[in-house]
Amino acid sequence: MNVPSPAPKLPVSLVANPRLSSWVRFTGEGRVAISPGKVEIGQGIVTALAQIAADELDVDISKVEMIRASTATSPNEGVTSGSLSIQQSGRALRQACAEVRQRFLAAASERLGVDAALLGIDDGTFSGPGNVRTSYWELADDVSLDHDATAGATAKSATKRALAGHSVQRVDIPDKVFARPRFIHDYALPGLLHGRVLRPEVSGAKLIAFDETTARAVPGLVAIVRDGSFAGAVADSEIAAEAAVKALGKSATWSAGDPLPDEGHLAGFLKSQPVETTVIDTRTAATNKPIQTLRRQYTRPYIAHGSIAPSCAMAQWEGDRVHVWTHSQGVYLLRADLAIVLKLPAENIVVEHMEGAGCYGHNAADDVALDAVLLAKAAGGRPVRVQWSRHDEMTHAPFGAAMAIEIEADLDADNEITGWRHAIWSNGHAARPGRAAQPALLAATEIANPYPRMISSNPPAANGGGADRNAVPLYDLPAWTITSHRLLTMPVRTSALRTLGAQGNVFAIESLLDEIAALRGEDPIAFRLRHLRDERAKDVIRAAARRAAWKPQKRTGIGHGVGFARYKNMGAYCAAIAEIEGTDDIRVKRLTLAVDVGEAINPDGVINQIEGGAIQATSWVLKERVRFDRTRITSTSWTDYPILRFSEVPAVDVEIIQRPEIEPVGAGEAAHGPVTAAIANAVYDCLGVRVRDLPITRDRIIAAAELAS
Numbered sequence: 231m232n233v234p235s236p237a238p239k240l241p242v243s244l245v246a247n248p249r250l251s252s253w254v255r256f257t258g259e260g261r262v263a264i265s266p267g268k269v270e271i272g273q274g275i276v277t278a279l280a281q282i283a284a285d286e287l288d289v290d291i292s293k294v295e296m297i298r299a300s301t302a303t304s305p306n307e308g309v310t311s312g313s314l315s316i317q318q319s320g321r322a323l324r325q326a327c328a329e330v331r332q333r334f335l336a337a338a339s340e341r342l343g344v345d346a347a348l349l350g351i352d353d354g355t356f357s358g359p360g361n362v363r364t365s366y367w368e369l370a371d372d373v374s375l376d377h378d379a380t381a382g383a384t385a386k387s388a389t390k391r392a393l394a395g396h397s398v399q400r401v402d403i404p405d406k407v408f409a410r411p412r413f414i415h416d417y418a419l420p421g422l423l424h425g426r427v428l429r430p431e432v433s434g435a436k437l438i439a440f441d442e443t444t445a446r447a448v449p450g451l452v453a454i455v456r457d458g459s460f461a462g463a464v465a466d467s468e469i470a471a472e473a474a475v476k477a478l479g480k481s482a483t484w485s486a487g488d489p490l491p492d493e494g495h496l497a498g499f500l501k502s503q504p505v506e507t508t509v510i511d512t513r514t515a516a517t518n519k520p521i522q523t524l525r526r527q528y529t530r531p532y533i534a535h536g537s538i539a540p541s542c543a544m545a546q547w548e549g550d551r552v553h554v555w556t557h558s559q560g561v562y563l564l565r566a567d568l569a570i571v572l573k574l575p576a577e578n579i580v581v582e583h584m585e586g587a588g589c590y591g592h593n594a595a596d597d598v599a600l601d602a603v604l605l606a607k608a609a610g611g612r613p614v615r616v617q618w619s620r621h622d623e624m625t626h627a628p629f630g631a632a633m634a635i636e637i638e639a640d641l642d643a644d645n646e647i648t649g650w651r652h653a654i655w656s657n658g659h660a661a662r663p664g665r666a667a668q669p670a671l672l673a674a675t676e677i678a679n680p681y682p683r684m685i686s687s688n689p690p691a692a693n694g695g696g697a698d699r700n701a702v703p704l705y706d707l708p709a710w711t712i713t714s715h716r717l718l719t720m721p722v723r724t725s726a727l728r729t730l731g732a733q734g735n736v737f738a739i740e741s742l743l744d745e746i747a748a749l750r751g752e753d754p755i756a757f758r759l760r761h762l763r764d765e766r767a768k769d770v771i772r773a774a775a776r777r778a779a780w781k782p783q784k785r786t787g788i789g790h791g792v793g794f795a796r797y798k799n800m801g802a803y804c805a806a807i808a809e810i811e812g813t814d815d816i817r818v819k820r821l822t823l824a825v826d827v828g829e830a831i832n833p834d835g836v837i838n839q840i841e842g843g844a845i846q847a848t849s850w851v852l853k854e855r856v857r858f859d860r861t862r863i864t865s866t867s868w869t870d871y872p873i874l875r876f877s878e879v880p881a882v883d884v885e886i887i888q889r890p891e892i893e894p895v896g897a898g899e900a901a902h903g904p905v906t907a908a909i910a911n912a913v914y915d916c917l918g919v920r921v922r923d924l925p926i927t928r929d930r931i932i933a934a935a936e937l938a939s
Contacts, residue, residue: 243322247305248378267307286327288351309560313896388890397834414584425605432487441481453608458678520640531855539587541594545602546613557586563664594627630727658686659696694798736903773824789916793907802900808908828892843901849874
């Protein structure tokens with residue numbers, strides 16, 4: 231008996247935004263406007279999405295105009311995060327364009343009097359026997375796209391796509407090379423004013439009073455704004471706004487703030503706080519009593535997002551309506567929180583995206599948008615631009631959450647793993663706006679009628695989890711228990727940083743696996759392959775090993791290490807091999823990576839993402855940590871919070887395993903965990919020391935060596 235095939239389903243973003251005209255429009259200039267709800271944050275998605283649209287519509291990519299996201303015109307695709315843009319927006323756009331092509335093909339068939347099966351499409355022109363032809367643009371008035379997608383059209387097969395799977399020039403590069411105002415920091419609206427906000431040195435301090443006299447004498451001052459503990463200045467130049475706020479700050483008095491934990495005993499602090507405990511996953515098996523149990527603790531510090539330019543936004547009021555320009559990752563979610571704070575209908579607020587200097591997760595892009603909106607109220611209808619200082623960015627933006635991870639591995643007489651227990655203590659890794667009844671924006675906690683500071687939560691496991699992301703091993707271990715302890719106190723703001731908890735968990739898992747392989751005297755790559763059933767996982771490890779010419783070797787002052795993960799256990803596969811030099815300081819000389827994202831729409835874009843992730847992970851491993859004393863953040867500049875310098879960047883070599891028959895997934899967060907683990911394991915290979923606390927500094931290597939002895 232033949233079982234009927236299941237009915238085709240629409241991609242999730244198309245289910246939420248089914249109207250075809252919200253995705254695709256043909257303009258009178260012979261161009262096609264594509265409006266995704268995801269935003270460009272440096273990851274190159276506007277190029278990959280343009281490739282998808284051009285392929286499905288059979289138009290030259292030069293005719294595709296990518297429209298930046300806006301709550302006024304774009305589909306609501308939530309937030310651009312989690313390496314989901316291609317997976318969600320790409321699939322939706324491919325299906326939407328396939329349905330648009332089918333509708334126009336039917337219209338062309340009717341107009342030309344030719345069977346649709348006999349028509350071809352080349353660069354937007356339909357042609358058939360007898361040299362009859364028409365185009366999308368000639369048919370546009372006759373074909374309504376104000377219809378919902380139906381899943382009735384079939385997208386092209388991989389073999390029929392001309393652009394997907396090939397590297398094309400990024401569509402956003404020319405503007406950036408020729409310094410056209412694509413970045414929000416460079417954009418100047420007519421009549422633009424500038425704002426700056428006064429904030430305390432101490433977390434949680436409330437503004438008591440300040441003297442306005444000196445600030446009001448600053449040339450170019452337009453207004454001084456105060457609403458509870460929220461205070462700032464508006465002026466006709468950024469220099470004047472900064473000078474006014476500096477004058478206010480000198481006279482300001484503040485309440486005592488909230489105490490911070492002891493940085494030197496951060497793991498102890500995390501494990502001593504009230505928590506919400508969740509058992510993430512369990513696997514049981516009948517095993518003998520272990521011969522020994524390895525108990526190891528791994529930590530990572532609070533990490534700043536560290537964008538090369540501080541957060542920036544613009545806002546302009548017109549009556550009871552406000553227009554906001556922002557580099558937020560979620561224009562609709564930001565609008566929702568602004569509506570709560572302003573007590574306005576969401577329809578009165580337009581939030582329009584402009585590119586920023588990268589964000590790497592939930593930085594201060596949303597916070598500065600509310601700053602601009604509040605200051606713009608005093609601007610008499612003129613637009614106000616607010617850019618945070620580096621100091622404010624380093625002290626008041628959300629951080630990536632610190633983590634303490636304990637793993638216990640039960641071993642039998644042959645040092646084979648018989649049991650595995652993985653526990654995490656961490657603040658939540660998500661406090662984005664638009665997801666709760668109360669706003670998650672900094673100024674909302676400062677105004678005269680303040681909202682409480684939101685305690686960060688974790689995304690559900692079905693979405694990849696937060697602190698527990700990648701805590702469940704992909705390896706075939708006989709038994710495990712994975713537990714997450716989310717702190718219910720929050721000494722500093724934490725939210726999404728690139729990979730959320732995956733970097734810490736992969737570092738811990740891969741470090742302990744490497745240690746067990748060494749106990750067995752087994753090659754670490756062979757050990758991993760032996761514990762994997764997933765053939766795609768094995769393929770990326772083999773590819774990285776082959777490309778790096780891996781073989782057990784011992785050279786004085788040189789170390790090699792391997793790390794592997796599948797991001798969220800359902801995304802991209804990535805294996806990394808690190809070569810380090812460990813004479814005076816640790817220097818990462820070379821990183822070799824293999825990645826499998828399914829169909830790589832733009833291979834060059836995938837390589838860019840893996841290279842960028844690998845370099846950022848290297849910076850996290852060797853240098854980055856938020857520094858603080860018991861009252862304030864002390865890492866307030868690049869001097870106090872060093873990142874990897876150009877002279878320290880390793881050579882990065884990436885191999886893509888192209889699988890055009892498999893739906894694509896994102897590449898942006900695949901490399902961080904594997905690279906972190908590979909470097910840590912290379913340190914052991916070089917120096918014979920297991921460093922389990924990030925960042926891996928000279929002091930920590932010495933401390934680990936002393937502990938081992």
